Amino acid sequence: MSLNPGTAEALTSSTPETIAAHRPSSLSRDTLRNVVRQRSALIGLTILITLFLIAIFAPFIAPTDPTLSMLDLGEPGKRGAAPCIHLFGCAANLPQHVMGLDSNLRDEFSRVIFGARVSLPMGFLTVGFAIVIGTIIGAIAGFAGGWLDNVLMRIMDIVLSFPSLILAIAIVTVLGAGLFNALLAIGIVSIPVYARVMRASVLSVREADFVTASRALGESSGGLLSRRVLPNALTPLIVQGTLGIGGAILEVAALSFVGLGNQPPTAEWGSMIAGDRNLFFSAPHLIFFPGFAITLSVLGFNLLGDGIRDALDPRLNR
Amino acid sequence: MIRFIVRRLLSSIPVLIGIVILVFILVRVIPGEPCTAAFGEKATPTVCAAFSTRYGLDKPLPEQFVIYAGSLVQGDFGSSIRYGRPVADILLERLPVTVELTILALLFASTVGITLGLISATRRNSPVDAGTMVIANLGVSTPVFVLGLFLAFVFAVLLKGTPLSLPPSGRLSPGLSVVPLAQVWGLTGLTGPLRSLIDFVSNMYVINGLLTLNFGLLTDALRHLILPAVAVGTIPLAIIARMTRSSLLEVLGLDYVRTARAKGLKERSVVIRHGMRNALLPVVTVIGLSLGGFLSGAVLTETIFNLTGMGKTLFESIQGRDYIVIQGVTVVVAFIYLVVNLIVDVSYAFLDPRIRLS
Numbered sequence: 001m002s003l004n005p006g007t008a009e010a011l012t013s014s015t016p017e018t019i020a021a022h023r024p025s026s027l028s029r030d031t032l033r034n035v036v037r038q039r040s041a042l043i044g045l046t047i048l049i050t051l052f053l054i055a056i057f058a059p060f061i062a063p064t065d066p067t068l069s070m071l072d073l074g075e076p077g078k079r080g081a082a083p084c085i086h087l088f089g090c091a092a093n094l095p096q097h098v099m100g101l102d103s104n105l106r107d108e109f110s111r112v113i114f115g116a117r118v119s120l121p122m123g124f125l126t127v128g129f130a131i132v133i134g135t136i137i138g139a140i141a142g143f144a145g146g147w148l149d150n151v152l153m154r155i156m157d158i159v160l161s162f163p164s165l166i167l168a169i170a171i172v173t174v175l176g177a178g179l180f181n182a183l184l185a186i187g188i189v190s191i192p193v194y195a196r197v198m199r200a201s202v203l204s205v206r207e208a209d210f211v212t213a214s215r216a217l218g219e220s221s222g223g224l225l226s227r228r229v230l231p232n233a234l235t236p237l238i239v240q241g242t243l244g245i246g247g248a249i250l251e252v253a254a255l256s257f258v259g260l261g262n263q264p265p266t267a268e269w270g271s272m273i274a275g276d277r278n279l280f281f282s283a284p285h286l287i288f289f290p291g292f293a294i295t296l297s298v299l300g301f302n303l304l305g306d307g308i309r310d311a312l313d314p315r316l317n318r
Numbered sequence: 319m320i321r322f323i324v325r326r327l328l329s330s331i332p333v334l335i336g337i338v339i340l341v342f343i344l345v346r347v348i349p350g351e352p353c354t355a356a357f358g359e360k361a362t363p364t365v366c367a368a369f370s371t372r373y374g375l376d377k378p379l380p381e382q383f384v385i386y387a388g389s390l391v392q393g394d395f396g397s398s399i400r401y402g403r404p405v406a407d408i409l410l411e412r413l414p415v416t417v418e419l420t421i422l423a424l425l426f427a428s429t430v431g432i433t434l435g436l437i438s439a440t441r442r443n444s445p446v447d448a449g450t451m452v453i454a455n456l457g458v459s460t461p462v463f464v465l466g467l468f469l470a471f472v473f474a475v476l477l478k479g480t481p482l483s484l485p486p487s488g489r490l491s492p493g494l495s496v497v498p499l500a501q502v503w504g505l506t507g508l509t510g511p512l513r514s515l516i517d518f519v520s521n522m523y524v525i526n527g528l529l530t531l532n533f534g535l536l537t538d539a540l541r542h543l544i545l546p547a548v549a550v551g552t553i554p555l556a557i558i559a560r561m562t563r564s565s566l567l568e569v570l571g572l573d574y575v576r577t578a579r580a581k582g583l584k585e586r587s588v589v590i591r592h593g594m595r596n597a598l599l600p601v602v603t604v605i606g607l608s609l610g611g612f613l614s615g616a617v618l619t620e621t622i623f624n625l626t627g628m629g630k631t632l633f634e635s636i637q638g639r640d641y642i643v644i645q646g647v648t649v650v651v652a653f654i655y656l657v658v659n660l661i662v663d664v665s666y667a668f669l670d671p672r673i674r675l676s
Contacts, residue, residue: 165614291464
C-alpha cells in the first residue's frame, strides 16, 4: 500500500500545528485571543495604542512647544485664529497651524498633542489608586465579616450616596485646586465600586473547597488572600477598571473645566476648553479639537472594556 | 412588601447620618477663613470675632455639630454667610431649576434611550443597530461640557434666525416675567410648609406656565431648558439604550418568549407585552443609578447655560467659602439621591417578586 506522497507531506507539515493547537489553554491566553476577536475591543485597542504613541512621541509630532506663544516667535497671529493648513489651500506665506491658535496665541495642535501626556496617564493613576485601596477595603470586609464588614461597607454606601462629581468637587475644595488633588478626589470617589466588586468575589470564593483545602494545609490569611482569592477576583476588577478609566478621564476633565484640576499653562484637554470658552462663538475649533481628543480616549477605553467583558463572559463564548 | 420597604428605610438611616457627619467635617476642613472670604479687605479681628459669634463658629466643633444637626431636623439650614438669607429660602428658589432640568433630562434620556434600545434589539446586527450603538458609544464618551457648548454653538449661532434656533443661556427671554402662584391664587397671606410648597412649584417655570395656562411662559421656559436637558441627558441616554438592548436580547432568547411566539402572538405583542416588561427591570435600576450622573451633569450644565440652580449655587458658595450654603446644598442633594434610590429599590421589588420574597 503506497501512501500518496502529498498526504504524507500534509501530515508532517501539519504536525507542529496540531501540537500548537493542543497546547494546554490558559485563562490569560484564551482571554487575549477572545479580546482580539472582539471587533469593539480591537477598535478600542487601536485607538488607545495610537493615542499612547502620540503621547510618547509628542515632542517629535508637535511643531512647537505647547506653552510657547507665537508672540515669542515674533510671528503675527490672531487670538483664536482658525486652522491654517497649506495642503488645504491656506496661503503659503501664512504660518501653518493645523488646529489654529488658542486665546494665548499658542499652537492648538501642539497643545492637543501634549495634552495626551496628561490625560491618558491620569486615567490609569486614578483607577489604579481606586483599585488598590478598594481591593484592600473589599478584601478586609469580605474576609473579616461581622461588624468590621458592616462598618466598612456602610462607609462605602455613604460615599456612593453623593453624586460623584459633587463629592469630588467638595474634596478638591478641601485639598486645594490642582491636578494631583483632582486625581486623588476622583480616585477616592471611585473606591466603593472596586471595594464592592472585591468583597463580592471574596465572599463567593471564601467558602470554596480549594480555599478550605489551602487553609487546612496551614496557609496564612494573607497567603489565602493573595494566592487563592485575589486571582479569582481579578477578572471583574480588570473589566470594571478598564471601563472606569474612561469615566475617570471624563471626571478629571470636568474638574479641570471648572478650574479645580489642571492649572494653566500646562496643556490638558479639560482646562484648554475652559480657558478658551469665551472665544467659543468666534473660534469653535478651540473647543472641538480638545473635546474630540477627550471623547476619543474615553471611547477607546470603553470599547476595550466592553470587549474584555464580553471576552471573559463564558455565556458569550461559543 | 411593607416589610421590605420598612427594612430598606431603616437601613438608609445610618447612611443619612453618615452623610450629615461627612458633609459637616468636609465643610469645616475647607482651607480659608469664611470671615476673610465674606468681608475681604474689611476682615479685621473685631469684625471676624463678631462674625464667628454670630454664626456660632467660635463654639467647639462637637457643639457646632449638635446645633447644626438639631436645626436640620427642624428643617432649618441656617443662614447664608454671603447673602445673609436663610439657606432654606435659597434652596426654595434654586432647587426647582435643577429639579426641572433633571426631570426633563430624565424624560429625554429614558424615552429616547429605551426606544433606541428597542429598535436596536429587534433589528439586531442591522445597519440601524450598528448606527445606534455607535452613537450610544460616542454619547457615553463625550464630556457633558463639550456637548453643552456644542449644542449652544449649533442652535444659538449656526441656526440663529431659523425656527430651530434655541436660546443658549438663562431661564426666560428678556421681557418675560413670572407671577408667583401664591399671588395668582390670592394666597399671599399663607405661611408655613404649604406656602413653601407652593413657592417651590411656582419656581418651576414650566409647571407654573402650565398651571396658570400662560402658554407664552410655558414655551419660553421649555425652549430655554431643551439644550441643557439634552446635554445632561445624553450620557444616561446612551447607557439606557445599551442596557435596554442587551437586556431585551437576553429576554427574547428565553423559553417563555418562544412559547409566546409558538402560540401565534404577533411579533409586536411578543416584544412589547412579554419581552419589554421583563427587560425593563434592569433598565429601571440603571435609570435610578444614573441620577447621580444627572446631578453631576447639572453642575457643569448650569454653569455653561447660566441657570441659577443647585449646581451653580454649590459652585459659587464653594468659591465664596459659604459653609452654611455648601452644607445645605450637599445634604439636600445627597438626601434626594438617597430617596430616589430608595424609590428605585422599592419599585424594583414591586416589579420583580423574586426580590421582595428573598
